[in-house]
Amino acid sequence: MSDNIKTLDQRIDRIYKMAKDHFGEVRFVGIKRHTKIGWVAKIQFDEFESLVAEGEDAIDALKKLRKRVKKIIDRYNMV
Numbered sequence: 001m002s003d004n005i006k007t008l009d010q011r012i013d014r015i016y017k018m019a020k021d022h023f024g025e026v027r028f029v030g031i032k033r034h035t036k037i038g039w040v041a042k043i044q045f046d047e048f049e050s051l052v053a054e055g056e057d058a059i060d061a062l063k064k065l066r067k068r069v070k071k072i073i074d075r076y077n078m079v
Helices: 009-023 058-078
Strands: 026-034 037-046 050-053
Touching: 009 026, 009 037, 009 058, 026 058, 037 058, 050 058
Parallel strands: none
Antiparallel strands: 026 037, 037 050
16 A cells, blocks of 8 residues: 555544645534445534535545535635
């Protein structure tokens, strides 16, 4: 295994830190396997609705969630 492969923990930590830096309070960032739809990555805030992303596997779901959070932050910064 090479050094540049990220673990799920590292991906979750990165999303958590990015969201916390921008939004403030983050309740949790997590991932779980759903029997019907596959992998689901979720970030839950104290003051906002949660964001969810689905993926083929855990890494895919986390990547999609990170993209959603990044898009929201970028959109907010444009205003």
